[in-house]
Amino acid sequence: MYQLLKEEGRAKRGRLETVHGTIETPVFMNVGTAAAIKGAVAAEDLKEIGCQVELSNTYHLHVRPGDEVIKSLGGLHRFMNWDRPILTDSGGFQVFSLAGLRKIREEGVSFHSHVDGRAIFMGPEESMRIQSNLGSTIAMAFDECVENPSPREYVERSVDRTTRWLVRCRDELARLNEKEDTVNPHQLLFGIDQGGVYDDIRIRHAQEISQLDLPGYAVGGLSVGESHEEMYRVLDSVVPHLPRRKPVYLMGVGTPANILEGVERGVDFFDCVYPSRNGRHGHVYTNEGKKNLFNACYEKDPRPIEEGCGCPVCRRHSRAYIRHLLKAGEMLGMRFCVLHNLWFYNTMMAEIRAGLDEGRFALYKKAKLEAMAEGSRDTMDREKERKRPVPGARDALTGGEK
Ligand SMILES: [Zn+2]
Numbered sequence: 001m002y003q004l005l006k007e008e009g010r011a012k013r014g015r016l017e018t019v020h021g022t023i024e025t026p027v028f029m030n031v032g033t034a035a036a037i038k039g040a041v042a043a044e045d046l047k048e049i050g051c052q053v054e055l056s057n058t059y060h061l062h063v064r065p066g067d068e069v070i071k072s073l074g075g076l077h078r079f080m081n082w083d084r085p086i087l088t089d090s091g092g093f094q095v096f097s098l099a100g101l102r103k104i105r106e107e108g109v110s111f112h113s114h115v116d117g118r119a120i121f122m123g124p125e126e127s128m129r130i131q132s133n134l135g136s137t138i139a140m141a142f143d144e145c146v147e148n149p150s151p152r153e154y155v156e157r158s159v160d161r162t163t164r165w166l167v168r169c170r171d172e173l174a175r176l177n178e179k180e181d182t183v184n185p186h187q188l189l190f191g192i193d194q195g196g197v198y199d200d201i202r203i204r205h206a207q208e209i210s211q212l213d214l215p216g217y218a219v220g221g222l223s224v225g226e227s228h229e230e231m232y233r234v235l236d237s238v239v240p241h242l243p244r245r246k247p248v249y250l251m252g253v254g255t256p257a258n259i260l261e262g263v264e265r266g267v268d269f270f271d272c273v274y275p276s277r278n279g280r281h282g283h284v285y286t287n288e289g290k291k292n293l294f295n296a297c298y299e300k301d302p303r304p305i306e307e308g309c310g311c312p313v314c315r316r317h318s319r320a321y322i323r324h325l326l327k328a329g330e331m332l333g334m335r336f337c338v339l340h341n342l343w344f345y346n347t348m349m350a351e352i353r354a355g356l357d358e359g360r361f362a363l364y365k366k367a368k369l370e371a372m373a374e375g376s377r378d379t380m381d382r383e384k385e386r387k388r389p390v391p392g393a394r395d396a397l398t399g400g401e402k
Helices: 043-048 058-063 067-072 076-080 092-097 124-134 152-178 199-210 228-241 256-264 274-280 319-327 331-357 361-375 382-387
Strands: 002-008 011-018 021-025 027-031 054-056 086-088 102-104 109-112 119-122 138-140 188-193 216-219 248-250 269-271 283-286 289-292
Touching: 002 331, 011 331, 021 027, 027 331, 054 058, 054 076, 058 067, 058 092, 058 119, 058 124, 067 124, 076 086, 086 124, 092 109, 119 124, 124 138, 124 152, 152 188, 152 199, 188 199, 199 216, 199 228, 216 228, 228 256, 256 331, 256 361, 274 283, 274 331, 283 331, 289 361, 319 331, 331 361
Parallel strands: 027 054, 027 269, 054 086, 086 138, 138 188, 188 216, 216 248, 248 269
Antiparallel strands: 002 011, 011 021, 102 109, 109 119, 283 289
């Protein structure tokens, strides 16, 4: 299923064959929380901007419109008219971070919907049933994502429970995949490594879950309060203990620099709300760093967001026009910035893959980081940046984010 095509140091160039098509890795998944990329971007747009995998959110789709509704309409692929791979998260992250009032037991978690306050119970079996109803290509295991830092004793207990939950997820998904009316009988399950910033707990957990021989593994619980340095250190320790010949997914991370560092440490899959969120605020990524299109200097600028960019927006529209749309509060301005940013991320991943194919990823990474740091007025001192908390996953909490 997963082929390891090429290696450069610890970086991997891989390919995952799925029932919905091939995923070339490293890959950035484009986040469509509630079956849409925020910023009025549709599935057909995703094809035009080079998206391989769309990511949707189990919790949000369970609350609204309801996974049963989506199943009755043929599953998520048909519902949103997207025929390529979809990954659904387990809902665990939202349950643990979004729901203020919650109660964790061995069976699962009781909490209240953030939309209408109704009581919901979700455990491993419920999460698998919802994801099975959605029929995603890849389902994620139901886990507890603890905040960083959390007390060691708590993290230990939580990780043990997450392992027991993973076994239940595996068994339940196997059962669901056998059912006659299942949407996607080939649904894959990825397990998730947890353990906060405690390397030894994480390593032990990685070894335990690797025994289950699942189709893929994720490193979760990062970019939830720890610094960049801590995150990179955790990846350095943990990734070597996950199967080399399985895809590795770093959840909810991050900036282009975070992604380049993750690839170097052996990560295959990434996702983050960053490019779409930034786009909605008029912040666009370029090879010279991030630009704020609200700035007055773009008022009469006839150039595209980035000269030479092949995205559908840069091929047609000027900075001046997009700035005007943003200033006027036109939704089109947001949409253009989101499209460009996702193109930028997807293209960077294609460049990373080409770099790995040709054995020059290290050189590519260095050049890309230097160019982006140099050109960006917003970029602060890199050392200072590394000490700051990693942005990302925490931002993905709400479906109603601005
Ligand atoms: Zn562009």
